[in-house]
Amino acid sequence: MREALESLRTEALAATEAADQLEVLRDLKVKYLGKKGELTSVLRGMGKLSAEERPVIGSLANEIRSQLEEALKTKETHLEELQLDEKIREEKLDVSLPGIVNPIGAAHPLAAVIEEIEDIFVGMGFEVVEGPEVETDQFNFEMLNIPKDHPARDMQDTFYITDDILLRTHTSAAQIRTMLEKGGNTAVRIISPGKVYRRDDDDATHSHQFTQIEGLVVDKGVSMSELNGVLLTFIEKIFGAGTEMRLRPSYFPFTEPSVEVDIYHPEKEWVEILGAGMVHPNVLAKAGYNPERYTGFAFGIGIERIAMLKYNIDDIRHFYQNDLRFLKQFRSV
Ligand code: PHE
Numbered sequence: 001m002r003e004a005l006e007s008l009r010t011e012a013l014a015a016t017e018a019a020d021q022l023e024v025l026r027d028l029k030v031k032y033l034g035k036k037g038e039l040t041s042v043l044r045g046m047g048k049l050s051a052e053e054r055p056v057i058g059s060l061a062n063e064i065r066s067q068l069e070e071a072l073k074t075k076e077t078h079l080e081e082l083q084l085d086e087k088i089r090e091e092k093l094d095v096s097l098p099g100i101v102n103p104i105g106a107a108h109p110l111a112a113v114i115e116e117i118e119d120i121f122v123g124m125g126f127e128v129v130e131g132p133e134v135e136t137d138q139f140n141f142e143m144l145n146i147p148k149d150h151p152a153r154d155m156q157d158t159f160y161i162t163d164d165i166l167l168r169t170h171t172s173a174a175q176i177r178t179m180l181e182k183g184g185n186t187a188v189r190i191i192s193p194g195k196v197y198r199r200d201d202d203d204a205t206h207s208h209q210f211t212q213i214e215g216l217v218v219d220k221g222v223s224m225s226e227l228n229g230v231l232l233t234f235i236e237k238i239f240g241a242g243t244e245m246r247l248r249p250s251y252f253p254f255t256e257p258s259v260e261v262d263i264y265h266p267e268k269e270w271v272e273i274l275g276a277g278m279v280h281p282n283v284l285a286k287a288g289y290n291p292e293r294y295t296g297f298a299f300g301i302g303i304e305r306i307a308m309l310k311y312n313i314d315d316i317r318h319f320y321q322n323d324l325r326f327l328k329q330f331r332s333v
Helices: 002-018 022-033 038-048 053-090 109-123 173-182 224-239 281-286 303-311 316-320 324-330
Strands: 134-136 165-167 188-197 209-219 245-252 255-265 269-279 295-302
Touching: 002 022, 002 038, 002 053, 022 038, 022 053, 038 053, 109 188, 109 209, 109 224, 109 303, 109 324, 173 188, 173 209, 173 281, 209 224, 209 269, 209 303, 224 245, 224 255, 224 269, 224 295, 224 303, 245 269, 255 295, 269 281, 269 303, 295 303, 303 316
Parallel strands: none
Antiparallel strands: 134 165, 188 209, 209 295, 245 255, 255 269, 269 295
């Protein structure tokens, strides 16, 4: 019995020493010291011993039990410390490592200019509305006083989807949509930004797709002088106080009288930036407004032209090529 206990001691201590994981220790504890463990089963044979031998073996068994408990405990503490060290090493934060720089984007210059213009007009009580880029011949031409055989169609040749559906050539189609929506007896004060299309050969100043902002005011007693005031306010806000503006008589089928509006640019002198005029009585009537009671003015601003003058851009194609070297220059805009 003594030998059995001694070899159990040797085996158990060696196994404890060799254990490299806490789970292994837990198993050893059960294996040797548990209720159904090996030490218990050896001691179960004590009954067969003589009266002299019993206390000797008993104390040996107790000694082995506490020695083993001690060894397991020591090993457990040691393994726990290792585990903690490992965890600390894994979670260590090196504050001297370079950070991860997330590139910050910027609004496209056209989007930034549209937003700036919207803010200016919203400040003057205008509402922002949007119209579709795929438009009907009816809204893009007919109802704007440009019938099928009108010579003005030559200047606004476009891309046709069917005979009657096309890519809009100007945001003026939004005038018609808005007036029809307002129903003929409510005042209108809107701007409408968006893309427009024309069959043009692309070069430094022309593009088959470009951007406009339409403006429309319809009410009782709206006058040309109010148009003048609104445009001058806009121009001074976008190009700086004191910027000079000039109206030149022009022609659009949907306005009468019509003007083209230039601003004075220190290097380029007089530059055209928009077309405008008093809404033609035919247009008001077709869109449900009685021209005897209502008058209105409209304007169409070329966004690329504004952005090119404001930021000294010499080629309209820069806006559409998505060259980061160009776009990055507008980060702070
Ligand atoms: N739609 C005209 C164009 O694209 C501009 C314009 C708008 C002129 C509104 C007068 C009034 O050339």
